[in-house]
Amino acid sequence: MAPGTLRAVEDCSRFFSRSARAMRESAIRRAGDVRAPDLVSFAPGFPDPSLFAWDEFRDIAQSLLDGRDPTVLQYGPTRGYRGLLELLPEILAERGIAATVENVIVTTGSQQALDLCGHVFADAGDAILVELPTYTGAITAFGNTGARLAGVKQNDEGIDLADADRVLARERSGGRRVAFVYVVPNFQNPTGNLMSRSRRQALLEWAARRDLLIIEDDPYGSLYFDDVASAGDSRPLKADDREERVVYLSSFSKTVAPGFRVAWIAAPAAAIAKLEIAKQSADLCTGGLDQRIVTEMWRRGTLTTRLPLLRATYQRKRTIMEQALRRELPREISWPEPKGGFFLWASLIEPIDSDLLLPRAIGHGVVFVPGSAFFVEGSGARFARLAFSWPTVERIELGIRRLAEVVREACGVSGSARPAAAPAREADSAATKTVP
């Protein structure tokens, strides 16, 4: 640099786009960033790594990496590895969904699927209907389109269609196109809610009458708990979609491992073609080794034969967590029984605010996600999402004991449910990030 042209280094933020200036860290807490020693984390929706099929992964990787098939590590087709594309219709058929290779695309995790769907189906200024509460990853991905997220109430049967009609009318009268309705019918993130069969049917009919697109996110459907649910209960909306108005998302992150970033979308062929173009500029293609490992797991039958073990393990953890909660906090916390999936949605009694409880909980060695992270309209302060999927049963019991101390303290012993502001702020900065 010639003398005289060297200027003081300015803040590079002057180069940011308007949308970057508006970007905020997701309100959801990334427990992985909280580095307190011996912390019990109920925050992230991580699968239990003791269920990962290490021996099989090693064996499969060994054979895939023998160099005989150079395409394993070459750039691959944007739509996905052909072997995986060909088996996805089989996986879908097991869930009652009729699909061909033309109806599927592989994505780099379901988060990419949400991002691509946002781009392909929503414009800035549109409205997107989401459940209250809903998955934070959908909130951020859909929010990036510049669309407005409009929350619809849900009850224990699922999305409240009377409220959906009110919201729909409100948004349309505001001049907004409603781009789609986003739902997680099976063991919803964060509530664990299982949409009833009749509500599924009613939702499809409701969407037909209003000619709306449904985006159905189903990462947990095969993880139902045998003691309270069956495969039939988690039958996807897409299985009964006779009008091509459901775009279906699912993933191998919960049943194989999330470190392999492999998920997929099933949708009408014309939509898949657009999603493919969007994926071309997003990342060209999903990892080749990851796609083949998942494919080979299916070919060996292991993906299916392992499901009962996964279901039993998560069911047991749910039971352990429920028992511990009943034992430690019989009056302070209530929850709907999780019938599958990873999450227990705790409702705290007044006057506890879960955002304010969090820093205290971290101080006591336990972390969760405050309910407010999942509500697009600012409510949710009395809820906490407790993921029972990741910690061991011993750690679940330890964590609930710690939580009980904090909650009881907040309820009375300390004389106030509102801790000092300073620690809240501190823990906040340590814990804010997106988690699954």
Next chain:
Amino acid sequence: MAPGTLRAVEDCSRFFSRSARAMRESAIRRAGDVRAPDLVSFAPGFPDPSLFAWDEFRDIAQSLLDGRDPTVLQYGPTRGYRGLLELLPEILAERGIAATVENVIVTTGSQQALDLCGHVFADAGDAILVELPTYTGAITAFGNTGARLAGVKQNDEGIDLADADRVLARERSGGRRVAFVYVVPNFQNPTGNLMSRSRRQALLEWAARRDLLIIEDDPYGSLYFDDVASAGDSRPLKADDREERVVYLSSFSKTVAPGFRVAWIAAPAAAIAKLEIAKQSADLCTGGLDQRIVTEMWRRGTLTTRLPLLRATYQRKRTIMEQALRRELPREISWPEPKGGFFLWASLIEPIDSDLLLPRAIGHGVVFVPGSAFFVEGSGARFARLAFSWPTVERIELGIRRLAEVVREACGVSGSARPAAAPAREADSAATKTVP
């Protein structure tokens, strides 16, 4: 579905966003989709898979998948695997770039890096300055922001700064903010051009005077050819960026393998923080196994010790292609000598149009990317990008012989350079997609 509510299936395109309606298949040809038997492909910028370190990948995967470290396959931090984040400053230091962990983020391939940079630095209605011609993946990623891509001429020294000033004045007088200048200084895709040292210096000074952000894309920098270039010639702009105005992109796709989707961005810490938020909604995290394999390659020293072999192999292929072109097409094609990287940028004599030549070439068993795919302003018809990186030397010679037949036919024997429209259209649909 109740009788009466079932309606005829309509085209799902009524649900598409405005931006999805505007999406078109990239003009660039995806040779991988052309399924003629025995086709020689000079189209995609694929690395040579015979250079993939299969034995090492297998050995590393074996040890990573032993189950002792469950985080290998768990969801990982959005910014990247800590081990990789910590070594990126070392890799950057070898290229003359000073960086800390705060200055880097891992991306799912460089295509994601381009996509994230588009979101973080450009808004709809902005202008982005790109070289004429430039990489198609950048064209689609940046185009998705709704920004206008303004082409700037380049000569054999690199981007033409006098033309850049003209374009800058034109865009600003049109009321557009210029978001950034995108350049590929090392062995540019598609021209193979190596920006001269003095032009690099001049570009930095020019950007400083106009206070512009530079996005420097450098996938090929370590693949210089010893017979005509040295490491010093490919020193990144970022190495001399004293004002934090360069965002630097690089990748392991060309030096390890593209099937591992691992690339990175080096930028000011504040920009990295925004890019991380953008990546959270794009795909949560990059594949865990992929990141660790690349990291372990570096730790073992193999990443560096293999580079001379890579350089020598691609240099030899370049020489083979040049010799074949001189032998077969001494008058019909000229080109600047590639000093590194994967591409030879052929200039065809009048009246040959490479878009029209393509279907004939495919008919003769050889495929390339027509120059028009790389120009944002509609020109480029007399150019063809020939990638010498992927085919074996025997196939390169065979492919150039086939190309020679087609070119000579177009020049005279057939009496016309314009083939019939029908086959052009057909091959077009078979070959259009994005390639690296």
